[in-house]
Amino acid sequence: MTKETTGPLRLLRETHEERVLAALRTQGAMTRAQLAERTGLSRATLSSIVQDLLATDAVTETAVDGAARGRGRPVTLLTLNAAGGLALGMDLGHRRIQVTVANVAHEIVGSAGIACSERTPWARRLELALELVDSLATAHHLSLAALAGIGVGVVGPVSETGGHRQPSRAARIGLVRDGLTDRFGLPVYVDNNTRLAALAEAIWGAGAGLQNVLYLRLSYGVGGGLVLGGHLFSGAGGAAGELGHVSVDRDGPRCRCGGHGCLERYVSLAAVLEQCGVRRFDEVLRRLSDGDESVRRIIATAGTRIGAVLAAACNTVNPETVVIGGELAAAGNNLLEPIRAAVHQYAHSQVRQGLQIAPATLGNDDAARGGIALVLRRSALLAGYPASASGLPPGVQLHDIG
């Protein structure tokens, strides 16, 4: 995409739209004047936003009883139209498929998930996801005709351009996109599911309402995501937040990413299970609760390594909060305290000041919720900007793989 259509332009409408939606969500019905005051947006800007929100049925307008004033347009109240549209979020993870539906007010309508195997073929995963969608629609009497779009989280990097170094990955993403487009004929937005979880934690979870959130997911893989200035930040190549591949031992073994001594090699779920000599993480948790000192020490060492990496990342972006997710976070303070101690020891004093390090609060639907957030933002973008050559507004390419 061209210079003009990167980052900033993409953020504009999201920011406008968020401020207006947030105001309506937290305060209910409001007049345009109240909305302008509440959002601090200029009348002209607000008016174009409201126009778009009305056009997409995200907002409804009702006249105030007999309140036609002497001059100007009659006073009307703007409210979120919870029935104005639905967004579908999907997470096609390594071991689980999750589907979640929300309305334009960001209210979660329903969610359903199912475990799968790492070996489950992607065509089958998509089938399972679509079955979950149908069951949700039945259970909650949802009309899928009201869907505004679909946001999908997938494992592995998702590039801006759709160009992927692994053909298998590109094919997998293409299969998902085409399957969903054929079924629904709606915009489909795909991003890495860890990054989507970061966005969800910043909207609904441990970072709710904060502008700068650093999210670290400690699972079979170790990844992360950044929400900066209230927006999901992908970086130049879609690889921002790759904290699992920060080197913790410059003389360490070569990593699949091309680096050396990457954090992931030492603190991934698989690495920790191996160090503990067990096969399942709940066994690790059991031993921790039984006061197994060697297991406690293994988790503490992992926490110290993670904390040192987080300290460098926090010195770089100075977030308000660090959110720790993934299975490993279930170790609680056995992991979090060593992380906090290491961040305190290695981060700049200004960076440490007021920094929160908190466990993720969302469950299995975190990435699916992030997909929903993409849709609710993009659907406004779609209304807000002239179509580009791709038939999509500038910037949407960033998360749209079409």
Place this chain on the structure above:
Amino acid sequence: MTKETTGPLRLLRETHEERVLAALRTQGAMTRAQLAERTGLSRATLSSIVQDLLATDAVTETAVDGAARGRGRPVTLLTLNAAGGLALGMDLGHRRIQVTVANVAHEIVGSAGIACSERTPWARRLELALELVDSLATAHHLSLAALAGIGVGVVGPVSETGGHRQPSRAARIGLVRDGLTDRFGLPVYVDNNTRLAALAEAIWGAGAGLQNVLYLRLSYGVGGGLVLGGHLFSGAGGAAGELGHVSVDRDGPRCRCGGHGCLERYVSLAAVLEQCGVRRFDEVLRRLSDGDESVRRIIATAGTRIGAVLAAACNTVNPETVVIGGELAAAGNNLLEPIRAAVHQYAHSQVRQGLQIAPATLGNDDAARGGIALVLRRSALLAGYPASASGLPPGVQLHDIG
């Protein structure tokens, strides 16, 4: 400041304004229709921006000869009014004072600098800066009445709130602000001069036109700045980019920042001079050109340490380019090649892809230019938003210390 007035809102007007100014700067005179097409902004949004730019004399409007159409307003051409306003940038550095003036078209009108001692009192620094302003005005026949504002770079952290942990620093900043306010009666924006240099490199320098730029300054102190999505990113506490205080040796000595084994302890100008056993950096450069192997090795070791820190920072924010500034950058490829090698060895393959690591291209006026960029953006903000309690629009507090 309240949640509503942090990051995103602050960025809105900058982004609008930039796109419009950039279009006019690169394409000259345009009609509103052409401007809307060129910027991709909605008519309503563009109209409010143009209104603000006309109000601040940044843009002028001229009717197209006899082009009053049958319906609607007559077609007019919008052009940048190079004489519509001036912005003054100052850098009150450790060893040098620099003053630069630009017009609203971001064209540098003039610049002047003078060396000072670290012991020069701040009142005297301000006097020297004001004398430089007067000499510039005389030399370039500038009317200081056309100034829109003043952007000042100072050493050390500048907090969002103006609250500083070192009273001496708060007093110093207050002295600068009051002195400039008394003299000019204009908005004064203050930020860390390294961060302002980062912004300037992303607008006029080695990162010109790029959206995501990581800047590292290697001087007596080691600091950095981030331009993300086209905007100066300060982080939650104004400490984003503190790469000099990333630990390169977790068992290393305690640093003034509270960390351990910080990069700055190993690669600051003072540290390198000590390692080389010389007093001035030009002696280091002379020995390099004479092929002094021990000095070459010292610089290479510094480069490797710097590269490892940059690799972690790049894994975090995935920038398009890394810009290396400060005196140490004069070592050229003796420093840059080891930096590039280390980044290549330790950064994620996706992050390395297409990553540029380039020396800074701006000179002594880099931070002063950054101050100018703050003014040219803020002056539009001032026109763009209703005044907050502080009498300034939401978000302006971030760089305004009043």
